[in-house]
Amino acid sequence: xxxxxxxxxxxxxxxxxxxxxxxxxxxxxxxxxxxxxxxxxxxxxxxxxxxxxxxxxxxxxxxxxxxxxxxxxxxxxxxxxxxxxxxxxxxxxxxxxxxxxxxxxxxxxxxxxxxxxxxxxxxxxxxxxxxxxxxxxxxxxxxxxxxxxxxxxxxxxxxxxxxxxxxxxxxxxxxxxxxxxxxxxxxxxxxxxxxxxxxxxxxxxxxxxxxxxxxxxxxxxxxxxxxxxxxxxxxxxxxxxxxxxxxxxxxxxxxxxxxxxxxxxxxxxxxxxxxxxxxxxxxxxxxxxxxxxxxxxxxxxxxxxxxxxxxxxxxxxxxxxxxxxxxxxxxxxxxxxxxxxxxxxxxxxxxxxxxxxxxxxxxxxxxxxxxxxxxxxxxxxxxxxxx
Numbered sequence: 001x002x003x004x005x006x007x008x009x010x011x012x013x014x015x016x017x018x019x020x021x022x023x024x025x026x027x028x029x030x031x032x033x034x035x036x037x038x039x040x041x042x043x044x045x046x047x048x049x050x051x052x053x054x055x056x057x058x059x060x061x062x063x064x065x066x067x068x069x070x071x072x073x074x075x076x077x078x079x080x081x082x083x084x085x086x087x088x089x090x091x092x093x094x095x096x097x098x099x100x101x102x103x104x105x106x107x108x109x110x111x112x113x114x115x116x117x118x119x120x121x122x123x124x125x126x127x128x129x130x131x132x133x134x135x136x137x138x139x140x141x142x143x144x145x146x147x148x149x150x151x152x153x154x155x156x157x158x159x160x161x162x163x164x165x166x167x168x169x170x171x172x173x174x175x176x177x178x179x180x181x182x183x184x185x186x187x188x189x190x191x192x193x194x195x196x197x198x199x200x201x202x203x204x205x206x207x208x209x210x211x212x213x214x215x216x217x218x219x220x221x222x223x224x225x226x227x228x229x230x231x232x233x234x235x236x237x238x239x240x241x242x243x244x245x246x247x248x249x250x251x252x253x254x255x256x257x258x259x260x261x262x263x264x265x266x267x268x269x270x271x272x273x274x275x276x277x278x279x280x281x282x283x284x285x286x287x288x289x290x291x292x293x294x295x296x297x298x299x300x301x302x303x304x305x306x307x308x309x310x311x312x313x314x315x316x317x318x319x320x321x322x323x324x325x326x327x328x329x330x331x332x333x334x335x336x337x338x339x340x341x342x343x344x345x346x347x348x349x350x351x352x353x354x355x356x357x358x359x360x361x362x363x364x365x366x367x368x369x370x371x372x373x374x375x376x377x378x379x380x381x382x383x384x385x386x387x
Contacts, residue, residue, distance in 0.1 A: 003033060003380065006288055006324075008041040009298035010311035011049045012331055015365035018042030018049050019056060024366050025296055025329065028373025032381065039292070041283055045311040046193035046275020047136025048093040051080045054132070057283025059083040065122050067115035068150075070096040070139040071105065072165060077115065079123050082282070087130045088123035088188070089282075092116045092257050093137040096146075098214065101139055108141035108214040108229060112165035113260050117150025120268075124188055132278055133264060134193045135257035139214055141207060141229050142167045143200065143236040144263020152182035153267070167232045167258075173239050183268065190270035193278040195310060198255030200248075200262045201233045206255035214258070233259050240266065276314030285318055294380075295319045296373070298329035302340060302348060316344030329372045331361055349376060 007029075009021040016024070022040040029036055044053040055062065060082040069075035080089040093099065095115025098106065116133075123131050140146070145155055146165050154177040155163045155170065163169035198204050207229035212221035236259070237249035248254065248266035255261060264270040280286070289295060297315040312328055319326045325346040333340075333350045340348055351368035352361060361368065 002035050002037055004037045004291060004293045005029060006039050006041060006292040006295045008043050008285065008295055008315055009329070010043055010045060012298070012300040012365055012369070013048075014300070015331075015362045016369065018044060018053055020366060021298060021369055024369040025298065025373040028370040029296070029377045031374050032377035036377075039288060041285060041288060043276065043283070043285070043297075043311050043315065044134070044279050045136065045195045045314070046134035046278065047195070048091065048097055048099060050134035050193065050275070050279060051078060051089050051091045051094070053279055054082070054089050054282045055080045057285075063122070063126075065119065067095045067118040068112065068146075069115055070100055070111040071107070072112065072114075075100055075115065077119060079119050081123075081126055081128065086128055087132065087282075088126060088128040089132045090116070090119045090123055090134065092133065092135045092260055095119055096140045096257075097137045098139045099137065104216050106139055106214055106216050108139070108211060108258065109168040110166040111140040111142065111214070112146035113138070113140050113142055113144050113257070113263075114146035114150045114165055116144075116260065117147035120147070120190075121150060121182070124184060128188050130191060131188045132191050132193055132282065133270065134275055134278075135260050136195060136275065138257035138260060140167075140260065141211060141214060141233070141258035142170065143233050143259030144257075144261070144267075145170060145236060147260060148263050148267055152180040153178055154180065167229060170232050170236055173235050176240055176243060178243065187268075190264055190268045191278060192253055192256065192261055192264050192270040192272040193275040194253045194256040194261055194272060195275045196256050197252035199250045199252070200237055200254040200259050201230055204255075205230060205233065206259050207233060209255065210258070237262070274314065276311045279311075280314055280318055285315070286322070289319050289324050290322050292324050295324055295326045296329065296376070297326060298369070300331045301334065302328060302330040302332070303334045313343055320344045327376055329369060329376065331365065347376070347379065
């Protein structure tokens with residue numbers, strides 16, 4: 001069987017990068033279908049892994065820099081410059097991601113996005129015309145104030161003193177001073193690559209919907225703490241309204257990455273696009289899918305989030321436009337069969353081999369993904385033999 005297979009998984013969070021998952025799937029398939037013609041195209045949805053996915057698919061170079069981490073300490077980070085030299089890819093999680101902190105270190109009242117602004121300034125200095133800013137997986141809830149500080153904005157208290165980084169400092173915000181603003185007036189076009197459309201504040205805002213995951217534990221994420229975070233974002237929007245307008249806080253995507261989306265949309269003039277669409281376009285997914293007989297995708301969980309804008313959904317929609325069937329491999333499957341068929345999946349499977357707890361699955365994820373891919377390949381051989 002010279003089946004042409006495009007392997008395009010997202011990462012299996014906590015265990016496998018998208019590239020390692022793709023390589024495991026390839027090994028599993030080739031163990032059963034040694035003549036299969038396989039192409040790898042790891043993907044992402046704008047969160048962690050976006051830079052690597054786009055560089056792997058589109059070509060370019062990584063630029064290594066040291067920036068301010070989520071709690072103020074220096075961290076190594078990187079962004080990408082595509083082969084055309086005109087487009088840079090910045091991943092917010094590289095500077096302020098949850099993965100940079102141990103669970104007990106997480107504190108959305110102290111975490112800052114300053115390092116994201118440092119990455120943006122460094123990328124802008126390359127002379128690029130467009131910056132793709134992937135957001136997701138952030139440890140922050142500072143409305144992007146840290147990012148804006150790195151670009152020259154000053155957030156001041158009633159006494160005129162500059163407020164410290166982090167959401168907690170913004171509780172006493174009285175003024176925003178843009179007199180030292182350093183972002184180029186004719187700067188790069190910024191594209192906010194996000195998989196969420198939440199506003200900045202309120203019941204569907206950044207704090208209410210995503211704030212809990214940024215605490216050390218769910219016990220720490222009390223209703224009082226979540227409401228405090230939301231009031232801080234409300235305060236930022238109120239003080240900034242004379243500069244950017246009141247409607248900015250309600251823009252779809254303003255709540256992305258703890259309000260980083262708000263800062264990018266309102267202060268940098270960013271345009272928002274679904275993260276997975278940005279990645280698929282940059283890596284020429286449509287062009288590659290046209291030449292495939294089958295697309296194999298996957299992610300850590302096929303669940304309710306998969307149905308609303310995550311990577312697997314984007315892959316299904318793009319492949320369907322070319323009439324190419326899609327199958328998926330996941331760590332767990334909680335979405336119903338009807339939901340997954342409506343999504344456009346022809347078949348799917350979990351990597352679990354009988355009852356397994358999460359630590360077991362994370363520790364053995366690579367071999368489990370490989371085995372699941374082999375099983376899926378055997379289904380293909382059976383299908384070809386049926387009349």
